[in-house]
Amino acid sequence: MTILNETYTLSNGVEIPRLGLGTWFIDDDRVADAVRGAVEIGYRNVDTAQAYGNERGVGEAVRTSGVPRDDLFVSTKLAAEIKDYDRALAAIDGSLATLGLDHIDLMLIHSPQPWDDFRGGDYAQGNREAWRALEDAHRAGKLRSIGVSNFQRHDLENILQGATVVPHANQLLVHAGNTPTDLLDYCESKQILVEAYSPIAHGAILKNTEVQAMAQKYGVSVPQLCIRYTLQLGAVSLPKTANPEHMRSNAEVDFEISGDDMDVLRDLRDVDYGEHSVFPVYSGK
Known part of the structure; x- marks a missing residue:
């Protein structure tokens, strides 16, 4: 499972493991066991958020994993509703306190708009204020790297207008069937x-017959094919699971998808998110 030992290097020289563990929808009272299990398997990259309500459990797992803190990469996200400097600065300190850590490896603005107005109104000034708070916390050594999530090109250009730090990362919904090529290139x-x-x-x-057939051709599962696809796009891949068997399987992606098959996966468009379509980011809004 060599993928667990592979890293990318952010523009500021900080290394981030290529495969991470997402923790959305893993309850705070269950997440510590899930993260400790992942670390035991070999995961070193854990992603959480203020909105997930499980920072406390993630922090507990990091502190009790038996692995040195500097060997683990912990990301969290500033709540999407926070669009002013003072509240952002307080919330950054709040995450550090809730996690029980003296630094966070990567902190992101969770969304350019509050969730109840996703892709809605104009929050340009608020995003610049929140970004300034992240920059100051980064300068103070509280955050090793800083970034954004769900930001489109115009959202990034807004941040860049007055930024002293270019975002180190942009966490996006990316999968076979949803590949924002222009944004990835930007x-x-x-x-x-x-x-x-x-x-x-x-x-x-999982229900896509074309993807099923391709996975069968490579002798892998559909999740393994999809994780490998995002890795070959040059992205960090953050599959979410609390199941140790799935964690192990998700890390068994040491195969290569051909260029032609990458094109097929890149061109896929038809995905029904089912029950998750109620969430703003999946609703197509």
């Missing part, structure tokens, strides 16, 4: 690393 041009969340499309992709 991020690459700015040395912004893309992190792919929901690389298995919340399970929706």
Whole structure:
């Protein structure tokens, strides 16, 4: 499972493991066991958020994993509703306290808009204020790297207007069936690393017969094919699971998808997110 030992290097020189563990929808009272289990398997990259309500459990797992803190990469996200400097600064300190850690490896603005107005109104000034708070916390050594999530090109350009730090990462919904090629190219041009969340499309992709047939051709599972796809796009892949068997399987991706098959997966468009379609980011809004 060599993928667990492989890293990308962010534009500021900080290394981030290529495969991570997403923790969305893993309850705070269950997440510590899940993260400790992942670390035991070999995972070194754990992703959480203020909105997930499980930072406490993630922090507990990091502190009690038996692995040195510097060997683990912990990301969290500033709540999407926070669009002013003072609240952002307080929330950053809040995450550090809840996690029980003296630094966070990567902190992101969770969304350019509050969730109840996703892709809605104009929060340009608020995003610049929140970004300034992240920059100051980064300068103070509380955050090793800083970035954004769900940011489109115009959202990034807004941040860049007055930024002293170009975002180190942009965490996006990326999977076979949803590949925002232009945005990926733009991020690459700015040395912004893309992190792919929901690389298995919340399970929706499992039913796609074309993807099933391709996975069979490579002798792998559909989730393994989909995770490998995001890795070959040059992204960090963040599959979410609390199941140790799935964690192990998700890390067994040491195979290569051909260029032609990458094109097929890149061109896929038809994905039904089922029950997850109620969430703003999956609703197509």
